Amino acid sequence: MDIIQTENLDLYYGAVQALKKVNLNVKKNSVTALIGPSGCGKSTFLRTLNRMNDLIDSVKIEGKVLFEDKDIYRDYDVIDLRKRIGMVFQNPNPFPMSIYDNVAYGPRVHGINNKSKLDELVESSLKGAAIWDEVKDRLNRNALGLSGGQQQRLCIARTLAVEPDVLLMDEPTSALDPISTLKIEELMDTLKKKYTIIIVTHNMQQAGRISDYTAFFLNGEIIEDGKTENIFYKPKEKRTEDYITGRFG
Numbered sequence: 001m002d003i004i005q006t007e008n009l010d011l012y013y014g015a016v017q018a019l020k021k022v023n024l025n026v027k028k029n030s031v032t033a034l035i036g037p038s039g040c041g042k043s044t045f046l047r048t049l050n051r052m053n054d055l056i057d058s059v060k061i062e063g064k065v066l067f068e069d070k071d072i073y074r075d076y077d078v079i080d081l082r083k084r085i086g087m088v089f090q091n092p093n094p095f096p097m098s099i100y101d102n103v104a105y106g107p108r109v110h111g112i113n114n115k116s117k118l119d120e121l122v123e124s125s126l127k128g129a130a131i132w133d134e135v136k137d138r139l140n141r142n143a144l145g146l147s148g149g150q151q152q153r154l155c156i157a158r159t160l161a162v163e164p165d166v167l168l169m170d171e172p173t174s175a176l177d178p179i180s181t182l183k184i185e186e187l188m189d190t191l192k193k194k195y196t197i198i199i200v201t202h203n204m205q206q207a208g209r210i211s212d213y214t215a216f217f218l219n220g221e222i223i224e225d226g227k228t229e230n231i232f233y234k235p236k237e238k239r240t241e242d243y244i245t246g247r248f249g
Contacts, residue, residue: 003028003166003196004049009063011044011053018044020220021063026166026213031188031197033207033228036217036243042200045217046168049198050085051078067166083110085166086159091175092151094143094158099126099135102143102154106162121161128194129157130187149180156187160195167191169199173206185210204244208232216240 004026011019019041026032034042044053051072053059065072072081083106095102103122112118122139126132131153135146143154152172159167169188173181188197188210201207207214208228215225216237224231224240235241242248 001028002026003068004198005064005066005069006045006048007064007066009045009048009065010061011041011048012058012060013056014058018220019048022220022222024215024222024225026196026198028196029192029194030212031192031199031210032213032215033211034198034200034215034217035202035204035207037248038202040217041220042217043170044220046170046198046200047087049166049168050082050087052087054078083162084164085168086162086164087168088152088155088159088170088172090171092148092155094146094151094154096142096144098140099143099146099154100139103157103161106158110162125157125161126154128160128191129153130183130190131157147180149176149183152176152180152184153187156184156191164195166196166198169197171200171202174202181206204246216243218243 002025006022006024009019009022010017022045034046036042047053048061048065067076067085070076095105100122103125104118107118107121123132126135131150134150143151146154173184176184185206191197211228213226214228214231216223216231218239224235224237231240232244235244
């Protein structure tokens with residue numbers, strides 16, 4: 001079942017067209033990897049899915065983005081949309097407050113102030129992000145004291161705390177060491193049972209390891225998309241094959 005669909009999506013930064021007629025269906029409870037060289041539109045596309053590009057003055061968007069068959073620009077309040085489609089960024093960005101308050105921040109913004117409910121949400125979110133055992137005895141300490149890999153898992157927990165349906169991840173492991181990267185990759189495999197994940201990655205091996213589906217972007221267009229094993233081992237397009245095998249990009 002498709003949870004997100006884009007139809008002839010065009011995006012312009014002023015006069016520059018960054019996305020060209022992008023059509024992509026994203027299946028529920030799967031990991032979809034967006035691959036392609038730098039500047040090809042992957043992150044722009046990802047940010048369109050929860051309207052982060054609305055924050056840029058010069059952006060103009062044409063075409064449709066449907067989430068659960070509703071138009072995200074017409075049928076959703078942007079706050080509600082971002083609660084349901086959460087985002088994890090390239091560099092860990094915990095708030096300069098306690099580990100507990102980082103995770104409780106979103107639920108509080110959405111009106112949850114009951115202490116026992118918050119305690120429950122914080123614990124379940126940290127467990128969901130596979131970091132509870134590492135931080136349960138220091139929840140009141142500043143989150144900035146965590147390692148980079150722990151901070152990124154904390155940011156995932158913070159996103160999970162508002163109970164989204166979709167997780168957008170923009171190169172979530174590019175700033176991390178190999179051990180932390182492996183933990184996040186293992187985490188994604190667990191999370192897809194409950195959430196739909198769309199990840200931008202420059203790392204071909206990572207895309208091959210973690211994703212069920214892959215879309216290859218080039219110059220703002222999707223050249224090819226489908227099951228990851230088909231894109232990697234039986235691509236239909238010569239340009240896809242050239243990119244996957246390292247001939248360019």
